[in-house]
Amino acid sequence: MSPKAAPYGTWHSPITSDAVVENAIRISSIFIDPLTSSVYHIEARPSEGGRCVIVDTNKGKDVFGPAWNARSRVQEYGGGAAIAYGGVVYFSNFGSLEVCVVDVEKGGEPVVVTPENKNHRFADFTVSPTHPNLLIAILEDHTHPSPSEVETSLVLINTSTRAVSPVVSGADFYASPRFSPDEKYLAWQQWWHPNMPWQGAEIYVAKVAVTSDGVEIWEKTLIGGVKGQVSAAYPFWISNETVIFTSDLSGYQNPWSYSTLTGKSVPVLPTPVEKDFSLPGWLLGESYSAVLEGKRVLYSVMQDGRAVLYVLDVKSGAITEVESPYVDISSTLKSTSSSVTSSFPPGIISIAQSITIKVPPNDDPVHVNYYPQTNPEYSGGVDGEKPPCVFGVHGGPTGMSNQVLSWSKQYFTSRGWAWADVNYGGSYGYGRKYIDRLQGEWGISEVRDCVLAAKHLSSSLNLIDPSRIFIRGGSSGGYTVLVAISDPPPGIPSEFKWTGATSLYGVSDLRRLGEDTHKFESQYLKGLIGGSYEEIPEVYKERSPTSHVDKIDTPLLILQGSEDAVVPPSQAELISHSLEERGKKVKYILFEGEGHGWRKAENIKTGLEAELSWYEDLIGVAKKTKM
Structure with a gap:
């Protein structure tokens, strides 16, 4: 049938409100088990009251039943609600605010591993490589609910004893705690009021010693960012000695590296480029990069208002664009969009x-x-x-x-x-x-x-x-x-x-x-x-x-x-x-x-x-x- 003319705003459409809801399942997070290579994602399901469900991506199977909700309330916007390590998934349960553990291979219901406390909120976990019963996470303590009195810190969670103990405190906010592969160092981001993280956040690296029931931190070193002036963000390790992060010292968030051997931070690119290699940290647990073989890093980069994939050679600083059909890549480990697969007629999507x-x-x-x-x-x-x-x-x-x-x-x-x-x-x-x-x-x-x-x-x-x-x-x-x-x-x-x-x-x-x-x-x-x-x-x-x-x-x-x-x-x-x-x-x-x-x-x-x-x-x- 030939297309017909009709007043704008009166056209009949198969994209109904019911169809929008049916397509509204949102993948709020993707995470990978570094030991088993299993892929998991979190689905926010409107049909279940917005419940966030962890799904084994390859098997298409829910990790837990209807009583659980993998969502964090840290900073209200949340993020960083779950992590997997060695066949075990750790997550923040929205209803009780407790951290829970579920053994994916064995199955069964999740087990609560933190004390009951309605004032404590947890997010953005990192697992000890040698003692996987130990997690470092952000704790947001609402014992005193006034915003000026809410306390944020990095803590150690012992999932065996259900004990929570302090690791790093003093700043107003923390994000992205990350162990080095050999567990000798810990990196993290921190910042203070009145700044938001993109206005002047710092990256620290500290030496760390982990035992079966505790962790010791010493020799904290500032490696990037200037309080209230320069924003450094998203640290991650590409080796036992090298951590990569982004800094907007040039005016754009460009990649930098820090070596524990030399104690120096240097820009990775020979000259700055007018592209943002990371975006403002509204949510916790974000990742705009993924480590490839040969000290190469895949980055999702903002360019002209859309996402572009680049491979960065950390040694030479060379960047190579990777062909991609996507206009938005929220993260190399995360997607916030629903599937484009639909039964709607061809040509109905406005570009x-x-x-x-x-x-x-x-x-x-x-x-x-x-x-x-x-x-x-x-x-x-x-x-x-x-x-x-x-x-x-x-x-x-x-x-x-x-x-x-x-x-x-x-x-x-x-x-x-x-x-x-x-x-x-x-x-x-x-x-x-x-x-x-x-x-x-x-x-x-x-x-x-x-x-x-x-x-x-x-x-x-x-x-x-x-x-x-x-x-x-x-x-x-x-x-x-x-x-x-x-x-x-x-x-x-x-x-x-x-x-x-x-x-x-x-x-x-x-x-x-x-x-x-x-x-x-x-x-x-x-x-x-x-x-x-x-x-x-x-x-x-x-x-x-x-x-x-x-x-x-x-x-x-x-x-x-x-x-x-x-x-x-x-x-x-x-x-x-x-x-x-x-x-x-x-x-x-x-x-x-x-x-x-x-x-x-x-x-x-x-x-x-x-x-x-x-x-x-x-x-x-x-x-x-x-x-």
């Missing part, structure tokens, strides 16, 4: 187009991933119309919208909607200078970037309908949405107006966020806003959307999880109640039991349908297309 615009006053670049409306059954719209478009604002704000397949976006594009993700100044993947553009400017520069991106796509490129544009974002992206519709910064054309907006667990009151959020981000605002609330209270008030509710005329949909510890429900309630009192067009949906995002199938479906319906109503689409 991202990279667009770079220049913004005044300095012609700074802003990067956009544009997804055109795509459905093989339709040839286009009617009467020369341009499609409506949703502009997505990523979280972080030190985050990035990559080009990985997202069925939620395809849900829109297959119905005749365009979609555009804005990687505003402050996004990662384009070097440290690009990230730092947001310092002191949050709520100003990224809002301007989003508006100018919308203007460019609608006016300069004539790709979308300027009278039917929507803005939506989650977390810090939700904050950007709320600022964009309440008090946009100077330089925004006076005639510009968003047709509608969606804030998913967005920030509305900056002062309260600083008081209520978790330890990891509790001082993040100092850099983003330009100081603490005590130092510049007027700026916090001025940049809070709750201070400008009277200016909001854009219809607003608010989606929020009831158990969100990153952006508490009070943030959503503050602005929704204020708008309701003023008779503004607002709709608030609270998802019970959900945190910072939706994990349950029914909530993923409800949220997606509610968002589409909200936009359809605002542009007057008479016929809903949820078939």
Whole structure:
């Protein structure tokens, strides 16, 4: 049948909300047993309430039963929830917060190996090569729950005696503890408030002696990073004497090496390259490299907003690109995307187009991933119309919208909607200078970037309908949405107006966020806003959307999880109640039991349908297309 013309936004699509949920199983982690070479992955299953299940990848078999959930709550975002060694899998159980062990070969139920303590959270494990009953892990102690009093350290877990003992403490945060192959050294990352790990983290190496029931650490050596200035990250060993890490001393995260024989750190590349060989550490346990034979390392590198595979020769510093069909490689050991295998008709997937615009006053670049409306059954719209478009604002704000397949976006594009993700100044993947553009400017520069991106796509490129544009974002992206519709910064054309907006667990009151959020981000605002609330209270008030509710005329949909510890429900309630009192067009949906995002199938479906319906109503689409 020949493609037919129909109004944009009314196209029928086989990508239903049920289909999105069915394809929403997310592989949150992949890890390999270094002794048996067995591969495991963790599946986050919406159909099971978002439970994270460890699967023996080759056998396609769950490692444990329905009573267990391999997920960490360290730094709230988690990561680093499991590790395998010698046929045994160790993992952090989300419900009890205890560390558990399961012998994969013998089978049976997991065994708890840490004391019962609802205040202790564990993640990012490394196993002793000579005494595999001993693990070093991050402990986040919430005995005193105030963010300023939560303590983070490296500890030793004796899985035989269920004892937990301190190893390294004193910094505000730790990540990536890693034994050398001969177990003579331990490497790790650490950093302090008010910095995030990508703003100035350090890598240390220390001598270590391990016995059957304990560990001793001495001669700590700083090998990379400068506190609060240069970020060093992701240490790993390629031999007994050499540890590799990345450092942004050049302005980009490039590889460095440290030798325990010489006691020196040196850049691996002969000259720096403008590519990031690692990304900001929002999650624990990440790995952007894998050791190959002959002192070579496979790296997933960010280049022009997409992932590229490189093989690095550590000895010569030569890098060779490896042909890869993938636009996003979250890690050489991890993938956050679902399978692209589907029964949908060929040609229905919208492929991202990279667009770079220049913004005044300095012609700074802003990067956009544009997804055109795509459905093989339709040839286009009617009467020369341009499609409506949703502009997505990523979280972080030190985050990035990559080009990985997202069925939620395809849900829109297959119905005749365009979609555009804005990687505003402050996004990662384009070097440290690009990230730092947001310092002191949050709520100003990224809002301007989003508006100018919308203007460019609608006016300069004539790709979308300027009278039917929507803005939506989650977390810090939700904050950007709320600022964009309440008090946009100077330089925004006076005639510009968003047709509608969606804030998913967005920030509305900056002062309260600083008081209520978790330890990891509790001082993040100092850099983003330009100081603490005590130092510049007027700026916090001025940049809070709750201070400008009277200016909001854009219809607003608010989606929020009831158990969100990153952006508490009070943030959503503050602005929704204020708008309701003023008779503004607002709709608030609270998802019970959900945190910072939706994990349950029914909530993923409800949220997606509610968002589409909200936009359809605002542009007057008479016929809903949820078939």
